[in-house]
Amino acid sequence: MADVILKADNLYKHYPIKGGVLRTTVGHVKAVDGVSFELQRGETLGIVGESGCGKSTLGRVLMRLEEPTSGTVNFDGVDMYSQGGSAMRKLRRDIQIVFQDPYTSLNPRKTVGDIIGEPFEIHPDVVPKGGRKKAVQELLEMVGLNPEHINRYPHQFSGGQRQRIGIARGIALRPKVLICDEPVSALDVSVQAQVINLMEKLQDELGLSYIFIAHDLSVVRHISDRVGVMYLGRMVELGTEEEIYQRPTHPYTQALLSAVPVPDPTMRGKREQIVLTGDVPSPANPPSGCRFHTRCFKAQDRCKVDDPELVNRPDGAGEHRSACLFAEPRVIVETVDVSDVEVDTRFATTDVVDIDAFGDDEGVLPADATTVQQRSQVVGESEGPLDRPTDTTRLVDDEPAEHRDPRV
Amino acid sequence: MTTTTKSVAPASEYKPGADGRLLQVDDLYVEFHTAEGVAKAINGVSFDLRQGETLAILGESGSGKSVTAQAIMGILDMPPAVIPSGAIRYCGQDLLTMPDEQRRKIRGPEISMIFQDALSSLNPTFPVGWQIGEMFRQHRGMNKSDAYAQAVRLMERVAIPGAKDRVKNYPHQFSGGMRQRIMIAMAIALDPAVLIADEPTTALDVTVQAQIMALLAELQEERQMGLILITHDLGVVADVADRASVMYAGRIVAQAGIEDLYARPAHPYTRGLLESIPRLDQKGQTLAAIGGLPPNLTRIPPGCTFNPRCRMAQDICRTEEPALRVIGNQESRCHFAEEVLNG
Amino acid sequence: MTDSLAVSVQPTAGDDVGEARSLAQDAWRSLRKNKLFWISVALITVFVLMAIWPSLFTRTDPTFGDINNVRATPSGDAWFGTDTQGYDIFARTIYGARASIIVGILTSLTTLLVGGAIGIIAGFYGGWIDAVVSRITDIFFAIPLLLGGILFMSSFPNNPQSTPYFVIVGKVVLTLTIFGWPSIARLMRSSVLQVKPNEYVLAARALGASPWRIIRSHILPNALAPAIVVSTINLGAYIVAEATLSFLGIGLTPPAISWGVAISDALVAVRTYPHILLFPSLFLSLAVLAFILLGDAVRDAFDPKSR
Incomplete structure (x- = not known):
């Protein structure tokens, strides 16, 4: 059972903040600040949190798109960060990523065939040259797209459809682990379901393990076996889907769950609402002790001093990991088990094929094209890529305004 | 106050x-x-x-x-x-x-x-x-x-x-x-x-x-x-x-008081949407998608605008656009609204 | 229900390529409709033909000076008249195109190559490489093109009798390249910085692509358009710079034929015989205008916002 494929130990990623005339380092944005977890073979680990909690940075550090400040990742028995050049390249076949933004994640100058075929060009020994077109078409078919559209x-x-292309690129080398960074948050609800179902199907067929990073707690509940909740660079609670959603013990998880609206008007006013005050503090200057104490509804003096560890704490039925000194279970979401309920196929389908890809639309853009583009820029984590962060306003949700320079 | x-x-x-x-x-x-x-x-x-x-x-x-x-x-x-x-x-x-x-x-x-x-x-x-x-x-x-x-x-x-x-x-x-x-x-x-x-x-x-x-x-x-x-x-x-109007391809396809809309949807699109959202308060849910995409607004299909994605669509849906009509205490723009509502 | 759907999604034959439109094809589509683009292309074609086969346009020998017929006004014999040494102005204007076009095109290409490469390196690698390269760029950028050209050319003067034509042209190109690359480098660096954070670049890195591969297949195709546009517009500026250097007597010098030299020669008689100045100046302006128009048209075509 405990077949761990990826194990992260005490991961830190601090970005220097440069300031002053000489551009010296005046502080650090602690995007990821001591995160440990393990991913089992074939499971989906959901990682949830609000913007600025460091979940996207975590994904990039796990992919080694950014070097960690410290910490280790053991991938299938190999220490990932000690691998150099060709060994690392080889390792990359086994761990791949799908990005959030379907507009910036595909090179606009390349055809779909080039994009999905790129993994085979970088790792030429996977598929011989003559078989690549066929391999690409098979991938298109696997993700429910029309294999004839290879030259679009x-x-x-x-x-x-673009997100499907991104997934096809991600699975081209048959990785063992796929990191999914907000893969559906830019999509419309009716399309979201298609992509989620596709990802579940691919997991079954290819035996993939997913790290599913998202801000939408409902989507994460649906797809995940286990869930980690992040706040200000730390993992505050980690447990199975049932433990997190039915017996949450950390006040932040509880508040988060209570804030998610449920599409059922009869529940209005009947659900418990925990309204958090204030904004998320700056990751450049996180609070002492428990990081959540500034917004916590049950904080005591001790919380300002003692930094609680993420360790097993009782949750009523058993125990799971939680980083709260006063962890106690609280039922926030009345859960209904609907495993037996069948889908009414007159209205919706669990089929994952994109029916539009097989129409004769001649590549006419669907209605969502421009709006998805705009939305994908707004929605989700703004933790941004690579060589930031001199600009901390993008990263930080709030900081007492007095500390900021209005002229910037 | x-x-x-x-x-x-x-x-x-x-x-x-x-x-x-x-x-x-x-x-x-x-x-x-x-x-x-x-x-x-x-x-x-x-x-x-x-x-x-x-x-x-x-x-x-x-x-x-x-x-x-x-x-x-x-x-x-x-x-x-x-x-x-x-x-x-x-x-x-x-x-x-x-x-x-x-x-x-x-x-x-x-x-x-x-x-x-x-x-x-x-x-x-x-x-x-x-x-x-x-x-x-x-x-x-x-x-x-x-x-x-x-x-x-x-x-x-x-x-x-x-x-x-x-x-x-x-x-x-x-x-x-x-x-x-x-x-x-x-x-x-x-x-x-x-x-x-x-x-x-x-x-x-x-x-x-x-x-x-x-x-x-x-x-x-x-x-x-x-x-x-x-x-x-x-x-x-x-x-x-209190009330909601559901829009699709520039039309209101369903309009109802909020409880009816969720509990007794009278349009296949509303029904499909409700099937396709993951819910926080459910476990073991089978997600189902509507399939396809909304039409390009320069090429709205003839008949009911939803027909290419509708799994109930019949011939009449491809030729004749339904009107928004009252059914029970809600409105629906579907030829088969009664069946959707009661089924 | 499910069955009927499965039937309807069978791939339809003959739906292969669809309308595969890349950005370049879109750009070409919009260029084709642009009148100014065609005007500039026509002008540039004429000038390039002049540069390659001047004899297509005139039979008159530009180096034959008729001492008995100096400063003649335009006539049927000499369409543009003759200059102070009796040379046929029309012929000399035609032959003069060569220097301008060669200098313009070569300098644009070399600045694009040098500046582009430096800009890509600075933008892609960042860090201290970027800091060093950017400071060097700034230093060169601070020296005005012409001032630098004058300093350089007068430090290494030509010998009009012994230095071959192409060596002199090469020197002018070299000078303008040395002082012209920084504008392209800066532009390239900033467009690389815009392209680099895109997730498709990250995806390529995640796949283990080499830096060279990332630059070649992801960065370059998406960052090149602005540099090409500015290079086209700069081409006009380089033609002007060449003419100015020649005018000052430190670029091309007689017996070499160039518009700058011709303008310089015309100055002695500008008040009495303005036509000697008029024709080479007019051609110079037309050539510059043609390249600037082309650059504008290309920029509009590549900028989706203006479409």
């Missing part, structure tokens, strides 16, 4:  | 109808003339809004929900937008035929709007207090210091901590949630009778979303505003709306 350009596809 | 927060509003010359009806959109059409052809963004949309009521307009990208809001506000770019026919009546007066000068006086004091992206809706070069105060200077002819005082009062009303000290801060010094509060302060500054909220929480985190929605509900209760909530989020709608 990304802008001829809708947001959902 | 109401009196303390109300500003010195002059009595409005607009009075809602006897039935409390504030706004009435009647058979509205909007087209966009683009290089790729005519995009029919809105095709015969009708609804009305009463005092103190929250109407949700629910739809996916390209359904025309935002265009509807912009048409009501009169902030569509024309061209490329054209309104070939229809009427938007505010307290009985048609906004579309009204002189520009008169319509400007409605925008703000009578009907106002908040947008999804508060950062780009606020001017980065002016302090927020100045921007809120501008409403008073422009519409009420107030002087600078009085306008600032009003701005502080409003910022306190929308629960911005330390409003007095922060009134001269610039938009980028506030967090996303605080900026949205500032937008709301600006929108309610002149005590409008109608507030349109276009995806007010889409860009915000869920804990902040809960705060903002609670604030909007509270303000609406306090001022008896008519609130039009435009969103794609079925959860938010279930939490706050």
